[in-house]
Amino acid sequence: MRIQRSGEHRAMPWANGRGTSYEIASDRNAAGEWTWRVAIAPVVLDGPFSSLAGVDRELVIIEGNGMVLDVDGKSVECLPGQVVRFAGESTTSARLVDGPVVDLGLMTVRDAVAGSMSIVADLGDIPSSQVTVALSEKVEIDIAGLSHVLGRLDAVLGDREEAMCLVSGVIACLVVI
Numbered sequence: 001m002r003i004q005r006s007g008e009h010r011a012m013p014w015a016n017g018r019g020t021s022y023e024i025a026s027d028r029n030a031a032g033e034w035t036w037r038v039a040i041a042p043v044v045l046d047g048p049f050s051s052l053a054g055v056d057r058e059l060v061i062i063e064g065n066g067m068v069l070d071v072d073g074k075s076v077e078c079l080p081g082q083v084v085r086f087a088g089e090s091t092t093s094a095r096l097v098d099g100p101v102v103d104l105g106l107m108t109v110r111d112a113v114a115g116s117m118s119i120v121a122d123l124g125d126i127p128s129s130q131v132t133v134a135l136s137e138k139v140e141i142d143i144a145g146l147s148h149v150l151g152r153l154d155a156v157l158g159d160r161e162e163a164m165c166l167v168s169g170v171i172a173c174l175v176v177i
Contacts, residue, residue, distance in 0.1 A: 001143065001156060001157070001158040001162065002156075002157050002158055003148060003150065003154060003155070003156055003157075004024065004025075004154065004155045004156075004157050005151070005154050006151060006152065006153035006154050006155075009022035009023060009024050009039075009040065009153070009155075010022065010023040011023075012039070014041070014050050015050035015051070015052065016048060016049070016050040016051075018045075018047055018048070018050075019041065019042065019043065019044070020041075020042070021039040021040065021041040021105075022039055022040045022041070023037060023038070023039045024038045024039060024040065024131060024133065024155050024157075025037075025038045025130070025131050025155065025157050026038065026039075027176075034109070035108065035109040035112040035113045036106070036107065036108045036109070036113050036115055036176045037106075037107045038104070038105070038106050038107075038131045038133075038155075038174050039104075039105055039107075040062070040102060040103070040104055040105075040153060041102065041103050041105060042100060042101075042102050043067060043094055043096065043100060043101050043102070043103060044100040045096070046093070046094060046095045046096055047093060047094060048091075048092065048093045048094075049069075049092040049093065049094060050088075051088065051089060051091070051092075052088030052089065052107065053088065053089040054088065054089065054109055054110050054111070055087075055088030055089070055107050055108065055109055055110065056085065056087060056088065056107070056108050056109075056110050056114075056115070057085065057086055057087070057088050057105060057106070057107050058083055058084070058085050058105065058106045058107075058115070058116070058117045059078065059083070059084055059103045059104065059105040059106075060078075060080075060081060060082065060083045060084070060103060060104050060117065060119060060172065061078050061079065061080045061081070061082070061101050061102070061103050062080070062081075062102050062103060062104050062135050062153075062172075063080075063101060063102035064080070064096075064097075064098075064099060064100055064101030064102060065080070065097045065098040065099060065101070066078050066079045066080060066097040066098075066101065067094045067095060067096050067097055067101050068094070068095045068097065069084070069086065069092055069093070069094055069095075070091075070092065070093045070094075070095070071086045071087075071090045071091075071092050072090045072091055072092075073091075078101075078103070081119050083117050083118065083119065088107065104117070104133060104135075104172055106174050106176075108176060113176050113177065114176070114177055115174065115175060115176040115177070116174070116175050117172055117173070117174045117175075118172070118173050119135070119170065119171075119172055120166060120170070120171050120172070120173055121170045122166070123165075123166050123167065123168070124165060124166060125163065125164070125165055125166075126141070126164040126165060126166050126171070126173060127173050127175070128164075128175070129173040129174055129175045130157070130158065130174060130175060130176050131155055131156070131157055131173075131174040132155060132156040132164070132171050132172070132173050132174070133153060133154075133155045133171060133172045133174070134150035134151065134152055134153060134154045134155070134169060134170075134171055135152070135153075135169070135170045135171055135172055136152065136169040136170040136171075137151070137152050137169075138150070138151065138152075138168070138169055139151075139154075139166070139168065139169030139170070139171055140166075140167040140168040140169060141156070141164060141165065141166055141167060141171075142164070142165040142167055143156070143162050143163075143164050143165075144162035144163060144164075147167070150169075
């Protein structure tokens with residue numbers, strides 16, 4: 001287990017070249033291929049999402065007023081704090097509701113791994129996860145009896161054997177199996 005501060009996230013261009021995401025964690029190999037990836041992405045303009053064949057996507061708006069996705073002709077409302085799921089190969093475009101947003105996304109290669117993301121605001125035990133991201137300005141967690149303070153978008157990485165407890169704040173827990 002290690003704590004990764006928000007300034008350590010890796011800036012990477014979107015597949016369609018229309019923006020930049022900040023990779024928190026992945027199982028990326030030396031050739032740059034991955035089966036799962038967690039990243040933060042500012043969305044500042046309406047427009048198309050990158051097409052990612054064979055990839056399942058989950059995202060949650062963590063800053064801003066939301067956006068509406070058009071996924072294969074179907075409207076999907078993305079509200080702050082609400083996880084939405086869609087297939088990466090779907091023709092997807094975004095329309096911002098009231099200005100730019102920032103989303104936290106989990107991408108998993110279908111038939112290789114499966115993943116899920118949940119938002120946790122209830123104080124107490126935290127579900128075991130590979131990646132835990134601080135969503136509020138300040139998060140206090142207890143890991144195996146030691147207190148840690150996280151700033152917004154800091155992350156706890158790694159498979160954990162230690163018990164983890166949310167003392168204050170809001171987090172996202174991401175699991176990949």
